[in-house]
């Protein structure tokens with residue numbers, strides 16, 4: 239039967255969603271309908287574009303005709319820009335019926351390019367070009383080509399807010415994450431500023447300049463002083479650069495390390511506060527991957543990116559200025575590659591980031607599979623499932639391999655295209671460089687310096703020298719990609735536990751009176767399967783209550799609810815007539831303690847494990863608890879007594895020994911409510927008797943025993959048979975035997991060891 243509450247909630251949610259979807263769809267349809275009404279047809283668009291091109295060419299021809307020469311060159315250029323804009327806007331409106339923002343941007347750029355170009359070259363370099371004087375077709379083509387390139391660059395890299403809302407959202411998110419990580423770096427600010435401000439590249443920037451100078455000195459009239467000066471300056475810049483480079487690497491890595499430790503601790507603290515159902519649904523591998531890998535890569539990504547960003551910005555401006563001083567014409571030529579590179583980069587980023595995320599997820603899956611097998615190797619071995627597990631792991635590794643191959647192919651294609659465009663640009667640059675040398679506009683040394691700057695500029699933007707201190711083949715864009723890891727870390731850091739820990743009650747006296755009032759509960763991971771349905775039960779203080787029933791009926795679930803690992807969907811659990819959630823978190827877990835069927839010990843000594851979580855616990859208290867749990871004697875027999883290491887997960891101890899240490903750990907807290915969940919299953923009769931005796935010495939304690947061995951609970955004050963989500967029977971052993979109901983039947987079914995089947 240489905241959970242009425244969850245199904246009701248689900249129905250409400252579904253109805254909400256349907257409503258939302260319906261209105262979204264309606265809105266969408268309305269918008270699409272409206273767009274369809276106004277969007278011109280393809281034929282009309284082609285006709286419009288042809289008309290605009292023809293109109294522009296005619297206008298361009300008129301602008302160069304003799305009668306326009308009556309006014310000055312620049313008046314004519316700016317007048318033509320204004321006329322061109324008005325005419326083109328009019329023609330578009332006429333032919334297509336609307337002037338979209340994209341078309342508006344294109345005609346504005348197209349109209350302004352010639353005037354802005356000519357005026358700025360005149361103002362900056364006091365030179366004009368042939369295009370200013372005549373209406374050459376070549377000039378028209380150059381202007382139109384530059385406009386189309388700029389338009390493409392703009393539309394791809396800076397999408398329209400309406401058109402690319404979703405894409406922008408993810409980019410926006412990356413930016414927000416970037417800034418958020420940066421803010422978390424605040425305590426390491428001195429280290430960061432030290433690293434970022436170490437300008438080792440400033441030294442490197444002047445080396446090409448002096449190289450060109452040395453070549454000019456050597457190829458022209460040799461002057462020793464000038465030559466020495468140039469070589470010494472080169473040496474000094476080079477030395478200064480090396481010193482700063484070393485300092486920068488050290489400071490930044492130190493900042494990243496300190497950041498990582500801080501975030502790992504913060505994340506660990508947040509994770510341990512999450513409700514238990516969180517751990518039921520999220521895989522261990524995923525959590526450990528966030529904790530160990532993502533925290534590191536997010537710090538690394540932001541710290542290094544910021545460094546790269548600052549350096550790239552300053553170095554690029556510096557290099558462009560130096561290149562301008564060598565030849566402004568060649569500089570403009572080189573900069574024409576930028577929009578093309580931007581478009582290529584954008585396309586590459588989209589594919590590469592998508593594949594990188596898929597690789598990360600696939601790796602987390604493979605880790606999960608490996609973790610599961612390693613931590614349950616006994617089961618794998620005993621079921622002879624090694625081959626099956628190896629195949630499962632192999633499949634996951636193959637998925638990673640496939641995704642990595644796709645990702646690396648994308649990268650290889652990207653590098654090839656980038657190199658080809660770079661090569662094309664270098665050929666053009668050499669061609670024009672030779673022309674300028676022939677015309678006497680630059681020297682051979684200038685060209686050499688220029689070529690060195692050009693390749694340095696490309697590397698600077700591609701940020702290849704990140705490899706210097708990351709010791710890997712990561713590029714800036716890979717680094718930006720790992721900002722995505724920050725998203726996942728923040729998702730956990732921001733997560734508020736669903737089971738609140740805001741209670742304040744911590745009374746000195748607690749009787750241990752428990753009431754389950756019409757509790758209905760389903761595990762969040764299986765919301766449709768109700769484990770408890772209107773479950774009501776009263777446990778009197780100081781009494782021993784035994785929960786019995788066949789496997790899977792919800793006995794351990796009652797224990798979990800008492801510890802507030804989960805919240806019931808309805809009903810309440812009262813402790814001393816107060817709801818459990820009103821008790822202070824630490825207080826509650828000191829007063830209600832569980833010893834479970836699989837005792838978990840942590841790496842450390844026996845003493846550490848007994849006093850686990852208690853700050854002021856004396857040796858006497860520890861030994862007293864161990865005595866009560868019948869553990870004292872075997873602990874003393876161990877090599878270092880209470881200081882003996884128990885190994886990982888208590889692996890160096892027998893199960894019954896681990897069980898007794900777990901009981902001592904519970905007893906040292908002097909709990910008011912003690913829950914023993916099938917603990918006797920691993921104890922021999924003698925140990926069990928002693929534990930029972932020890933427990934009998936705490937008459938004020940409310941004791942809940944969940945047992946499969948029905949013999950052990952015959953002396954309980956009340957035995958509760960749990961089944962079908964509720965209480966089937968309740969009474970003392972004798973009362974229930976006389977009743978000849980479920981309890982009686984259960985006892986009939988006991989095997990020779992007294993266990994339930």
Ligand SMILES: Nc1ncnc2c1ncn2[C@@H]1O[C@H](COP(=O)(O)OP(=O)(O)OP(=O)(O)O)[C@@H](O)[C@H]1O
Pocket residue numbers: 518761763764769787788789790791792793794795796
């Ligand atoms: N973390 C969980 N997530 C989802 N379902 C769970 C979870 N823990 C237990 N269940 C399911 O809840 C039901 C009750 O489990 P519970 O462990 O309380 O039974 P039990 O009576 O203590 O069984 P046993 O005697 O075998 O320990 C079972 O059907 C079980 O499969």
